[in-house]
Amino acid sequence: MTQYLHSMIRVSDPDATVAFFELIGLKEVRRKESEQGRFTLIFLAAPGEEGVAEVELTYNWPPEDGSDAEHYEGGRNFGHLAYRVDDIYETCQRLVDAGHTINRPPRDGHMAFVRTPDGISIELLQDGYLQPAEPWASMPNTGTW
Numbered sequence: 001m002t003q004y005l006h007s008m009i010r011v012s013d014p015d016a017t018v019a020f021f022e023l024i025g026l027k028e029v030r031r032k033e034s035e036q037g038r039f040t041l042i043f044l045a046a047p048g049e050e051g052v053a054e055v056e057l058t059y060n061w062p063p064e065d066g067s068d069a070e071h072y073e074g075g076r077n078f079g080h081l082a083y084r085v086d087d088i089y090e091t092c093q094r095l096v097d098a099g100h101t102i103n104r105p106p107r108d109g110h111m112a113f114v115r116t117p118d119g120i121s122i123e124l125l126q127d128g129y130l131q132p133a134e135p136w137a138s139m140p141n142t143g144t145w
Helices: 014-024 088-097
Strands: 006-010 027-034 039-045 054-060 081-085 102-104 111-115 121-126
Touching: 014 039, 014 054, 014 088, 088 102, 088 111, 088 121
Parallel strands: 006 054, 081 121
Antiparallel strands: 027 039, 039 054, 102 111, 111 121
16 A cells, blocks of 8 residues: 655755745644754644645754755756645735745636745645635736746
8 A cells, every 4th residue: 555645845944934834824743853863854734634745844954063054946856835725815915924925926816836935836726716816916927936
């Protein structure tokens, strides 16, 4: 039997990334810290999806010798994580109010893209249908997603 467990992304600021995903509606479900391995694993899930569809944030601690911490840049070989939301306009507004850029606004009332603090592309999909609405309907794309 095969069972989907989670997707993993590496992060440089776990607190900022957890706060970002909380704006979408995910919650931290468990955390593991390894002194020996010098890393922290944080698992997030939408309510009711714990143990079913989770995202793992991996934070590799800075080296003990004081050298620079790892820096991550997105690669085209990784597409995006996608989440269905109850109200795409409300979700996007929470993200904007927290200082995040909506790279592909939900002009159609159905789909938007935003990036995490580490540049991971997140697709937001409306549960059901919403009529196109301003200011989103006339908002241009920003950057890439």
